Amino acid sequence: xxxxxxxxxxxxxxxxxxxxxxxxxxxxxxxxxxxxxxxxxxxxxxxxxxxxxxxxxxxxxxxxxxxxxxxxxxxxxxxxxxxxxxxxxxxxxxxxxxxxxxxxxxxxxxxxxxxxxxxxxxxxxxxxxxxxxxxxxxxxxxxxxxxxxxxxxxxxxxxxxxxxxxxxxxxxxxxxxxxxxxxxxxxxxxxxxxxxxxxxxxxxxxxx
Amino acid sequence: xxxxxxxxxxxxxxxxxxxxxxxxxxxxxxxxxxxxxxxxxxxxxxxxxxxxxxxxxxxxxxxxxxxxxxxxxxxxxxxxxxxxxxxxxxxxxxxxxxxxxxxxxxxxxxxxxxxxxxxxxxxxxxxxxxxxxxxxxxxxxxxxxxxxxxxxxxxxxxxxxxxxxxxxxxxxxxxxxxxxxxxxxxxxxxxxxxxxxxxxxxxxxxxxxxxxxxxxxxxxxxxxxxxxxxxxxxxxxxxxxxxxxxxxxxxxxxxxxxxxxxxxxxxxxxxxxxxxxxxxxxxxxxxxxxxxxxxxxxxxxxxxxxxxxxxxxxxxxxxxxxxxxxxxxxxxxxxxxxxxxxxxxxxxxxxxxxxxxxxxxxxxxxxxxxxxxxxxxxxxxxxxxxxxxxxxxxxxxxxxxxxxxxxxxxxxxxxxxxxxxxxxxxxxxxxxxxxxxxxxxxxxxxxxxxxxxxxxxxxxxxxxxxxxxxxxxxxxxxxxxxxxxxxxxxxxxxxxxxxxxxxxxxxxxxxxxxxxxxxxxxxxxxxxxxxxxxxxxxxxxxxxxxxxxxxxxxxxxxxxxxxxxxxxxxxxxxxxxxxxxxxxxxxxxxxxxxxxxxxxxxxxxxxxxxxxxxxxxxxxxxxxxxxxxxxxxxxxxxxxxxxxxxxxxxxxxxxxxxxxxxxxxxxxxxxxxxxxxxxxxxxxxxxxxxxxxxxxxxxxxxxxxxxxxxxxxxxxxxxxxxxxxxxxxxxxxxxxxxxx
Numbered sequence: 001x002x003x004x005x006x007x008x009x010x011x012x013x014x015x016x017x018x019x020x021x022x023x024x025x026x027x028x029x030x031x032x033x034x035x036x037x038x039x040x041x042x043x044x045x046x047x048x049x050x051x052x053x054x055x056x057x058x059x060x061x062x063x064x065x066x067x068x069x070x071x072x073x074x075x076x077x078x079x080x081x082x083x084x085x086x087x088x089x090x091x092x093x094x095x096x097x098x099x100x101x102x103x104x105x106x107x108x109x110x111x112x113x114x115x116x117x118x119x120x121x122x123x124x125x126x127x128x129x130x131x132x133x134x135x136x137x138x139x140x141x142x143x144x145x146x147x148x149x150x151x152x153x154x155x156x157x158x159x160x161x162x163x164x165x166x167x168x169x170x171x172x173x174x175x176x177x178x179x180x181x182x183x184x185x186x187x188x189x190x191x192x193x194x195x196x197x198x199x200x201x202x203x204x205x206x207x208x
Numbered sequence: 209x210x211x212x213x214x215x216x217x218x219x220x221x222x223x224x225x226x227x228x229x230x231x232x233x234x235x236x237x238x239x240x241x242x243x244x245x246x247x248x249x250x251x252x253x254x255x256x257x258x259x260x261x262x263x264x265x266x267x268x269x270x271x272x273x274x275x276x277x278x279x280x281x282x283x284x285x286x287x288x289x290x291x292x293x294x295x296x297x298x299x300x301x302x303x304x305x306x307x308x309x310x311x312x313x314x315x316x317x318x319x320x321x322x323x324x325x326x327x328x329x330x331x332x333x334x335x336x337x338x339x340x341x342x343x344x345x346x347x348x349x350x351x352x353x354x355x356x357x358x359x360x361x362x363x364x365x366x367x368x369x370x371x372x373x374x375x376x377x378x379x380x381x382x383x384x385x386x387x388x389x390x391x392x393x394x395x396x397x398x399x400x401x402x403x404x405x406x407x408x409x410x411x412x413x414x415x416x417x418x419x420x421x422x423x424x425x426x427x428x429x430x431x432x433x434x435x436x437x438x439x440x441x442x443x444x445x446x447x448x449x450x451x452x453x454x455x456x457x458x459x460x461x462x463x464x465x466x467x468x469x470x471x472x473x474x475x476x477x478x479x480x481x482x483x484x485x486x487x488x489x490x491x492x493x494x495x496x497x498x499x500x501x502x503x504x505x506x507x508x509x510x511x512x513x514x515x516x517x518x519x520x521x522x523x524x525x526x527x528x529x530x531x532x533x534x535x536x537x538x539x540x541x542x543x544x545x546x547x548x549x550x551x552x553x554x555x556x557x558x559x560x561x562x563x564x565x566x567x568x569x570x571x572x573x574x575x576x577x578x579x580x581x582x583x584x585x586x587x588x589x590x591x592x593x594x595x596x597x598x599x600x601x602x603x604x605x606x607x608x609x610x611x612x613x614x615x616x617x618x619x620x621x622x623x624x625x626x627x628x629x630x631x632x633x634x635x636x637x638x639x640x641x642x643x644x645x646x647x648x649x650x651x652x653x654x655x656x657x658x659x660x661x662x663x664x665x666x667x668x669x670x671x672x673x674x675x676x677x678x679x680x681x682x683x684x685x686x687x688x689x690x691x692x693x694x695x696x697x698x699x700x701x702x703x704x705x706x707x708x709x710x711x712x713x714x715x716x717x718x719x720x721x722x723x724x725x726x727x728x729x730x731x732x733x734x735x736x737x738x739x740x741x742x743x744x745x746x747x748x749x750x751x752x753x754x755x756x757x758x759x760x761x762x763x764x765x766x767x768x769x770x771x772x773x774x775x776x777x778x779x780x781x782x783x784x785x786x787x788x789x790x791x792x793x794x795x796x797x798x799x800x801x802x803x804x805x806x807x808x809x810x811x812x813x814x815x816x817x818x819x820x821x822x823x824x825x826x827x828x829x830x831x832x833x834x835x836x837x838x839x840x841x842x843x844x845x846x847x848x849x850x851x852x853x854x855x856x857x858x859x860x861x862x863x864x865x866x867x868x869x870x871x872x873x874x875x876x877x878x879x880x881x882x883x884x885x886x887x888x889x890x891x892x893x894x895x896x897x898x899x900x901x902x903x904x905x906x907x908x909x910x911x912x913x914x915x916x917x918x919x920x921x922x923x924x925x926x927x928x929x930x931x932x933x934x935x936x937x938x939x940x941x942x943x944x945x946x947x948x
Binding site: 081082146180184 | 219220222223224225226227228229230231232233235236238244322323324325328393394395396397442443444445446447474476477673674675676841842844845846848849850851852853876877878882883884885886887888890891
């Protein structure tokens, strides 16, 4: 019989605290960048955004540097999907409640929908498109296929990014721990048992 | 050796695309020069639009159009009803008049050069209304129940004299049940990208029924269906909400035409609770009469469900009550409750899930009154035939499901007394319930092309919202053609592919699978015909009856030597692909001879915290008799997913409406509760061996719905066993159990 576990709020995993210092640093970085000459990796998009886009942003996504002018209201999620055409990161609820948009931001898992891009100038971002090494799947990706940890696939990118975070944080030591620390990622198809099995297997592979 | 693809636990053929972010869903087909549309919904629940202040918003940054009934084109809205549209009533005509029929009804659409600009303008648009108070509560005295105008599922049925038998029965149960409205809440919001090229329209649109979306949009715009193309290779969860074409698809097409550029429109999560259907709240009464040794003498099942004022949504609320149990006196009655709400729609196990919740709960109550184990009670009332239709079942393995499930669950060690089982301070309950869903088989078509390299391309309109259509159809084609899986490429999700029925009603495997099989046989026949007529072929001159396909080679009957392969035949004939299409449909005579359903038995264990009233599912075992299982790995996932859906229905899901205006107050994934990882314990799905030659050529029954159906009553019954308190509403919440 499964044991009773204490419920660790998944929100703790989904929203790593951002200190006031980090916010100030991000802002300062953005101001400094605004004074730099262009060299935009995404000049077409920058031009399209036009005068209304008041903010310059420099981010590295999956190892590729981007510099673009953004609307200060834009989330990282919308920048990824609508500006960089990186659509593997999904918009499920846009309210931080489903986890489909989970990315690694400077190595930490966050909900991209609740993360204002303008606050993260200079950030290193990893999305689901950046997890495999060429044709070689990451052990967690392979484990998701092996354990059928998905059906429709829409939450899958977020589950895998969150699973990578879960493993890196040391929160994948047991099925009960994985369940607790993965409960910020909803799978409406109900593939949770496969998700837990996949993360447990990948955790072993990564740590061995 | 014979290559077998069917029945093997293959991993998903689209797995790599889904784990790398490469699978593209509707909103991800970004088009050059694309603009963004955002819907503005009504903020009153009933009334009339008085004024729309479009001028101010039109001046906002990036805004290209503000479209409302004041300036929208008058659309044709020609008659069209697909199989997933209500038979009675007329669909909402969007932006065609000033009437507001329900809260959140689209009243305008904003088009801008970026999503942010469109969202900002949509939030700023001032709309004033002459509002009235809508009727949104089924218990409101102003609700006037109506009998459904058509549809066999809705017909009142009676055999014997159920009321007299109930009055005379020595043991009776009579109970009323209230099941909450649910929203499908798939992970992927509804989304459409619309692009016009002259008078041709392309829609990248989330749909479980691309050919119907094509026909519906063509009818709405008064254009030939051939001028509309719907593309949807991946569906991010559906559960029924994408079976119909909702107003946002029309809005995207209107917007794209108005601005002369492609337009992307994605509903917000909140809007997903307004205009894209829901499982209707149902009110039910069940009355059972039985002999003291547990034989049913009367079964009365009455129910009613929400619908809108402009359409009659009819589901199979009472349809299983006629054949689940042997009973001489049965009466069912079904009514609709028209209210000021959007039209409900099919949601996983539509009707069966709600109706069997009530009846299976009542049967459980009866088992306690009789002092008979609930599994044994079902065994004593197992019918030999479908007593409603007076037809034999094509196959019915319900008792085998109970035997298998009971064994795997360990049911024999259950203490039958309520509150008798404990784990420390927690009350433990074990519950059980039956599941059933019809085996539909609708006309479907498919096309197969054999290429010179010996591979096959297979196409059917269809969809794959998660069950694994890509994989299972690849398996059917590989098996029929005797090809390895990696030599078959199956494509779906395009309205210009051969037509298929809706990807719902658990009928894709039966219908599309049978069509794929038929198309594979047709292309083999075509290739054989060419081979015997081709002077260059070693089979030239042979009669078509003297050759046969063995292991993917065309050989002479009785000749052990292997003949030419697909590759050799196609190459030999010039190298152009050889193509054939075929359709499949149920033999009408078979449908008159057999009652065809899938069955299942679900066993669950719950714990109830007596101080907090908190219910947790601890484990579940589902056993299903669903015919041939094409892919046990994916079928298991589908059943576990159905159990998780049933867990949501039992303990969490409830769309709560503000009685003042009908606004769904919990239209948010943080407040509309669905199971999360930590809610889901060890779940097992098992399949009983079942060979059914009647349901369709593949012998498959479909799993999507039956997997969900029995879960909620099993949990409700387990809560009673744990606590001794019968809760007759879903979801069962803490406040229902504070006194246990």
